[in-house]
Amino acid sequence: MYGDCVLIASWNVNSLKARLERVTGWIKENQPDVLCIQETKMKDAVFPTSTFSDMGYESAHFGQGQWNGVAIISRVGLDSVIVNFVPSVELDPEARIISATCGGVKVVSVYVPNGRALDNDHYQYKLGWMKKLKQHTATIANPTDDLVIGGDFNIAPTDDDVWDATKFEGATHVSAPERKAFSDLCDWGLTDVFRDLHPEPRVFSWWDYRNGSFHKGEGMRIDFLLATKSLAKRITSAEIDRNARKGEKPSDHAPVIIRVSEK
């Protein structure tokens, strides 16, 4: 471990190939011990393992090509990697979840399906996927373990997590079944640590590229680090780095970061 804290972050980079310079720059500046990455949009064969190892990070990637793709990089150890859901839950045809143990903490990086529209088959896939995520989590850990799930959940848990709730009526990300699936997962023994430390509404992690949404403050909070109680009680800060959404060729998501004090 480094110092008396461990920094854990999660970031949907929207193509690791298009974003590699920004990602490595962000890592150098912020020095995370563990980073969960989503939407790498690449095959395992082209994942930049050596770029990260040159920076002192081990990495594990579950990719499929042009879409999806999740990774965990760590400088505090990376063991017991599980690609996809555990087999007892059922394998997903898409590359959306990878799990590992990093410095004694079980870490899961997830890219929850978007859902597209309430009447779309993909919406049912999303609800089923959330149910499987809970089963997967309960299979690999106990609620008393140190575990964190970092990722893009494509769900805004409350109306405080969207810029204007009236604009989302009948849309995905805010529907009652999705919010129920999210709270069901949390009921297993996880807490949204950013919200615990920041009760203020309208703090976002994602802004649409279109319509100047970022500059107008029109976003959603859909990226989370969900921690078990034993981990959450040692968290000293939680932030969303909205600066990472600025400038040239940003991802449409900002990283979420938590700082955990040593036991």
Next chain:
DNA sequence: ATGGTGGCTGGGCCA
């Protein structure tokens, strides 16, 4: 404005 932008690609699909 049933639009818009960005990243796959190499014409649409996906977000």
